[in-house]
Amino acid sequence: MMELHFLGTGSCYPSPKRGASCIALRHENAGVWLFDCGEGTQIQLQKSEVKPGRINKIFITHLHGDHLFGLPGLMCTIGQNNLPEEKRIDIYGPRGLGTFLRTSLSVSASQLGYSYCVHEIVESDSPSCEISLDSDAKLHPNEIQPPRVIKMSKPNKWQICESAGLKVDAYFLEHAIFCVGYVITEDSLPGKLDPTLLRSMGIPPGPLYGKLKRGETVLLEDGRVIEPSSIVGPPRKGRVLVILGDTSNSETMLPAVKDVDVIIHETTVENELETLAVERGHSTPGMAGKFASMINAKMLIINHFSQRYKALDSELKEGDVSVTKLLEQAKECFTGEVVAADDFKIVSIKIPQ
Amino acid sequence: MMELHFLGTGSCYPSPKRGASCIALRHENAGVWLFDCGEGTQIQLQKSEVKPGRINKIFITHLHGDHLFGLPGLMCTIGQNNLPEEKRIDIYGPRGLGTFLRTSLSVSASQLGYSYCVHEIVESDSPSCEISLDSDAKLHPNEIQPPRVIKMSKPNKWQICESAGLKVDAYFLEHAIFCVGYVITEDSLPGKLDPTLLRSMGIPPGPLYGKLKRGETVLLEDGRVIEPSSIVGPPRKGRVLVILGDTSNSETMLPAVKDVDVIIHETTVENELETLAVERGHSTPGMAGKFASMINAKMLIINHFSQRYKALDSELKEGDVSVTKLLEQAKECFTGEVVAADDFKIVSIKIPQ
Numbered sequence: 001m002m003e004l005h006f007l008g009t010g011s012c013y014p015s016p017k018r019g020a021s022c023i024a025l026r027h028e029n030a031g032v033w034l035f036d037c038g039e040g041t042q043i044q045l046q047k048s049e050v051k052p053g054r055i056n057k058i059f060i061t062h063l064h065g066d067h068l069f070g071l072p073g074l075m076c077t078i079g080q081n082n083l084p085e086e087k088r089i090d091i092y093g094p095r096g097l098g099t100f101l102r103t104s105l106s107v108s109a110s111q112l113g114y115s116y117c118v119h120e121i122v123e124s125d126s127p128s129c130e131i132s133l134d135s136d137a138k139l140h141p142n143e144i145q146p147p148r149v150i151k152m153s154k155p156n157k158w159q160i161c162e163s164a165g166l167k168v169d170a171y172f173l174e175h176a177i178f179c180v181g182y183v184i185t186e187d188s189l190p191g192k193l194d195p196t197l198l199r200s201m202g203i204p205p206g207p208l209y210g211k212l213k214r215g216e217t218v219l220l221e222d223g224r225v226i227e228p229s230s231i232v233g234p235p236r237k238g239r240v241l242v243i244l245g246d247t248s249n250s251e252t253m254l255p256a257v258k259d260v261d262v263i264i265h266e267t268t269v270e271n272e273l274e275t276l277a278v279e280r281g282h283s284t285p286g287m288a289g290k291f292a293s294m295i296n297a298k299m300l301i302i303n304h305f306s307q308r309y310k311a312l313d314s315e316l317k318e319g320d321v322s323v324t325k326l327l328e329q330a331k332e333c334f335t336g337e338v339v340a341a342d343d344f345k346i347v348s349i350k351i352p353q
Numbered sequence: 354m355m356e357l358h359f360l361g362t363g364s365c366y367p368s369p370k371r372g373a374s375c376i377a378l379r380h381e382n383a384g385v386w387l388f389d390c391g392e393g394t395q396i397q398l399q400k401s402e403v404k405p406g407r408i409n410k411i412f413i414t415h416l417h418g419d420h421l422f423g424l425p426g427l428m429c430t431i432g433q434n435n436l437p438e439e440k441r442i443d444i445y446g447p448r449g450l451g452t453f454l455r456t457s458l459s460v461s462a463s464q465l466g467y468s469y470c471v472h473e474i475v476e477s478d479s480p481s482c483e484i485s486l487d488s489d490a491k492l493h494p495n496e497i498q499p500p501r502v503i504k505m506s507k508p509n510k511w512q513i514c515e516s517a518g519l520k521v522d523a524y525f526l527e528h529a530i531f532c533v534g535y536v537i538t539e540d541s542l543p544g545k546l547d548p549t550l551l552r553s554m555g556i557p558p559g560p561l562y563g564k565l566k567r568g569e570t571v572l573l574e575d576g577r578v579i580e581p582s583s584i585v586g587p588p589r590k591g592r593v594l595v596i597l598g599d600t601s602n603s604e605t606m607l608p609a610v611k612d613v614d615v616i617i618h619e620t621t622v623e624n625e626l627e628t629l630a631v632e633r634g635h636s637t638p639g640m641a642g643k644f645a646s647m648i649n650a651k652m653l654i655i656n657h658f659s660q661r662y663k664a665l666d667s668e669l670k671e672g673d674v675s676v677t678k679l680l681e682q683a684k685e686c687f688t689g690e691v692v693a694a695d696d697f698k699i700v701s702i703k704i705p706q
Contacts, residue, residue, distance in 0.1 A: 012433070013395060013426065013429070013430045014393075014395065014396050014426075015396065015399055016396055016399055016400050020426075039392055039393065039395070039396075039422075039423065039426040040367075040392065040393050040396055042366060042367065043368065043369055043392075043393055043396075046368055046369055047369050063460045063461050063462070064461055064462070065425055065429050065457070065461040065463055066426075068460075068461060069425050069426045069457070069461070070392065072418055072422050073366065073367075073392040073418050073419075073422045076366070076418050077366045080365070080366070096459075096460035097460070099460065100456055100457060100460045100461075103452060103453055103456040103457075104418070104453060104456075104457070106449075107416045107421075107449035107450070107452065107453045108416050108417055108418040108421060108422070108453075109416070109417070109529070110417075110418055176462070
C-alpha cells in the first residue's frame with residue numbers, strides 16, 4: 001500500500017476551502033510520512049483518514065510559513081496520542097528548521113511525550129541562515145541532539161535517509177528562498193510467481209507459493225527441490241515518487257531524476273500569468289507538464305493552487321476560475337495521466353505491472 | 354460599538370468544530386484588537402465578519418501553543434491586505450513572545466509590508482525565559498525595536514497601554530506557566546441630554562443637541578446662553594471588560610478588579626472534574642461563577658472548552674456531553690447573565706443605562 005493523502009493544496013495561506021501545504025504519504029512499511037506542514041495541518045488531519053500518531057518522518061521543502069507554521073502545533077498534538085515509549089519523529093528540511101522548532105516548543109513550554117530529531121539540509125555555497133544554530137544552545141527536553149547537518153552529495157543533490165525500504169533524496173529547486181524537491185525511491189520488489197508454470201509442475205497453491213515468493217528454496221514431498229529463480233520472475237523496479245516544493249524551475253533536478261511513477265508539481269497560477277509566476281518563484285501547468293514529459297513520468301499531479309481557483313466541482317459565478325482550467329492546461333503539455341490535487345483527495349500508487 | 358467576536362473557543366488544540374483560543378474585540382474607535390491567537394486563527398477570521406486588516410493590537414495571555422501558534426501566519430496574511438503606509442501592530446504578552454515571533458518571521462523570510470512592535474510583560478521575581486532576548490539580536494526587517502519590557506506596577510498588575518479611549522491592564526493568573534488576564538476599561542462617557550428639559554426650554558432638536566452633548570456652550574438666537582452642565586447629566590462610567598487567560602485561580606486579581614460589565618472566564622471542564630482541572634491549571638464553571646459573583650460582574654461568558662464538549666445545539670449521542678452542562682453549572686453559582694461562548698458568536702456590550 002502506497003497512498004498520497006492531500007491535506008492542504010492551497011498556496012500562500014490556508015483558507016476554509018483549501019488548507020496550506022501538506023501531503024501525507026501512507027506506506028505499509030513506513031507508516032506515515034508528511035511532506036510540508038502549513039498552518040492548520042493538524043485540523044486537516046482530524047478531517048482525514050490519516051492517524052497523527054502514525055507520523056514518524058516529516059520532510060519540509062522550504063521554510064515559507066505556508067509550508068511550515070503548522071509544525072509546532074502538530075508536534076504538540078501528536079503527543080496527545082497514546083504513543084509507544086520509543087516514539088521518535090525525524091524531521092528534515094532547510095537550515096533554520098531546528099531553531100524554529102526549538103524556539104516554538106521552548107517558549108510554549110510544550111512537553112511532547114516523545115523524542116524528535118531535526119536534520120538540516122545545508123546549501124554548499126550560500127551564507128548560512130542568520131538565525132544562530134549554535135550547538136551549545138540549550139536543547140528542548142524532547143530534542144535528541146542539535147540539528148544534524150546533511151551536506152550536498154552530488155551537485156544539487158542531498159541523500160536524506162533510507163528507511164522501511166524507501167530511499168529519500170532531495171534536489172535543489174529554484175525558488176524565492178532555498179527549496180528542495182524530494183524523490184522517494186522504493187527498493188526493488190520481489191519478482192512475480194508464474195502460476196501457470198507452478199501448476200504445470202504440479203505444485204499446489206498455498207504456503208509454498210509464499211516461500212518461493214520470499215526467495216526461499218522449497219523441498220516438495222516427492223523429493224523435488226524447487227529454486228525460486230526457476231519459478232519467480234526477476235525483481236521488479238520499485239515505485240518512484242517525486243514531491244516538489246515551490247519552484248520557478250524544476251529542471252535543476254535534471255538529468256538525475258528520470259522515469260518516475262508520480263510527480264507532484266506546483267502550479268500556482270494559470271499559463272497566462274507565467275511571467276508573474278516565475279518572478280515570484282512559481283510555476284504554471286504548462287511548465288509542470290513540460291517537466292513531467294522531460295522526466296518521463298507516468299502520472300502528473302498538479303498541486304499548490306492560488307486561493308483564487310475554485311475547486312473542480314464548484315459552481316462558478318461570473319469571473320470565477322476553477323482548477324479545471326489548470327488541469328486542462330497541464331494536459332496540453334503532458335500525454336501521461338494528469339490529476340488535480342484537492343484537499344482530502346487520496347491517490348493510490350500501484351506497483352507497475 | 355463594542356463587540357466581542359469569538360473566533361476560537363476550544364482548549365488544547367484546534368478542531369474542525371472548535372478553533373484554538375482567539376477573541377476579537379471590535380470597537381468604534383479602537384478598530385480590532387485580538388486576544389490570543391491559536392493555530393488557525395487566520396482561517397477563522399476568514400469565516401467571520403472581522404477584517405484582518407483592521408487589527409492593530411494583539412494581546413497574548415500566555416505562551417502555550419493553543420494561544421500563540423497562529424500568530425506568525427496571521428501576521429503574514431495581514432500583510433496581504435491593502436494597508437496604509439503607516440500601518441503598525443503592537444503585540445503584548447509574556448517574555449519570550451518577541452523571540453518566538455522574530456524567529457518565526459526570520460526563518461520563513463516573511464516580508465510583512467507593515468511594522469510591528471512587541472511589548473513583553475515581565476514577572477518581577479521569577480527567572481527569565483531560557484530563550485535569549487539579547488537586545489543585540491538581529492531584528493526582523495519589519496520589527497520596530499527589540500521587545501519593550503513592561504514591568505509590574507502594583508502587586509500582580511501591569512499597566513499595558515492606553516489607546517482610543519481604552520485602558521488595558523494585565524493581572525497575574527495562576528496557571529501551569531506565566532499567564533495574565535486583561536482588563537479593558539473604557540474612559541468615562543459624556544453624560545446624557547435631558548430631552549424633556551431641553552423641550553421645556555424651547556430648544557429645538559438638531560445640531561445644538563450635539564454641541565451640548567460634546568460639552569460646548571451654546572448661544573441661542575434669542576440671546577440665551579446654555580451651559581452643557583445645566584442640560585447634560587454627569588459623565589457616565591465607561592464599560593469594563595475582563596478577558597482571562599487560562600487559570601486555576603483567578604482570585605489573584607482581587608481586590609483590584611471589581612464591578613465589571615463582562616468577564617470572560619475559562620471553564621475547561623465540568624465541576625465534577627475540578628481536582629483534575631486545578632492540577633492542570635484550569636477552571637470549572639463553578640469556579641468561574643463564584644469569581645464572577647466576587648467581582649460583581651453583570652455578565653459572565655464561559656469559554657475555552659475541552660474539545661470533548663459538543664456545541665450547545667448539537668445532536669447528542671450516548672456518552673456525549675455538551676456545553677449546556679457547563680452553562681447550567683455556571684448559572685448555579687452566578688445570578689447575573691451567563692452566556693456560553695461558541696465559535697463565531699458575537700456579543701455586543703451595551704453602554705449601561
